[in-house]
Amino acid sequence: MSKSTQISTHPDLFVVETGLGEYSASLKALKTFEAGSTLASIDGVTNTHKAYTSVQFGSAPGQHISLNSDLVYANHSCEPSVYFDLSSPDRSRWHVRAARRIEKGEYITFFYPSTEWDMEQPFECRCGAKSCLRYIRGAKYLTWGELKARGFIAPWIRQCVRQRDAENSQELAAVKL
Numbered sequence: 001m002s003k004s005t006q007i008s009t010h011p012d013l014f015v016v017e018t019g020l021g022e023y024s025a026s027l028k029a030l031k032t033f034e035a036g037s038t039l040a041s042i043d044g045v046t047n048t049h050k051a052y053t054s055v056q057f058g059s060a061p062g063q064h065i066s067l068n069s070d071l072v073y074a075n076h077s078c079e080p081s082v083y084f085d086l087s088s089p090d091r092s093r094w095h096v097r098a099a100r101r102i103e104k105g106e107y108i109t110f111f112y113p114s115t116e117w118d119m120e121q122p123f124e125c126r127c128g129a130k131s132c133l134r135y136i137r138g139a140k141y142l143t144w145g146e147l148k149a150r151g152f153i154a155p156w157i158r159q160c161v162r163q164r165d166a167e168n169s170q171e172l173a174a175v176k177l
């Protein structure tokens, strides 16, 4: 995504850092945020089709939004600094919250599989975290243990995991009969 001519949507909170290669832009905090605090509301969104820039907000087909803001530059991390809370049916209550204390100058990152079941554009993860999962393609490809170790997981992802795991254990039971 190119940032060069766009105006910042959150100039007092974040700055978009542009890198050299493709997909190398990132989002940095311009101030310190306490753990659990709300960084920003997720407003101005529009419904869209699944894309590498979209965020999923439910388990039904087509439940994806376009952020239409600098928040789209938040990269994935396996040890994220924020989470996107789109749990409420009331969109005015959608927020970005701090998963831990975030110092000024730190990257704003979220755990993409916390909202995404089966991503449009998987990638080799470069988050550099000790617990890095290496290849990110959505929650569908992770165990519940791998997911829950990362903190916040959206309700629709928890529901899909429960369904998948129930189906797998039924299949296993059928094989054993």
Ligand SMILES: C[S@@+](CC[C@H](N)C(=O)[O-])C[C@H]1O[C@@H](n2cnc3c(N)ncnc32)[C@H](O)[C@@H]1O
Binding pocket: 001, 022, 023, 024, 025, 026, 052, 053, 054, 072, 073, 074, 075, 076, 077, 121, 122, 123, 124, 125, 126, 127
């Ligand atoms: C919504 S964009 C995030 C902003 C992106 N860095 C850019 O410059 O447009 C998502 C894309 O960024 C890249 N990305 C995000 N987090 C990454 C990570 N931890 N490791 C490698 N690539 C990442 C992937 O190409 C991914 O499809």
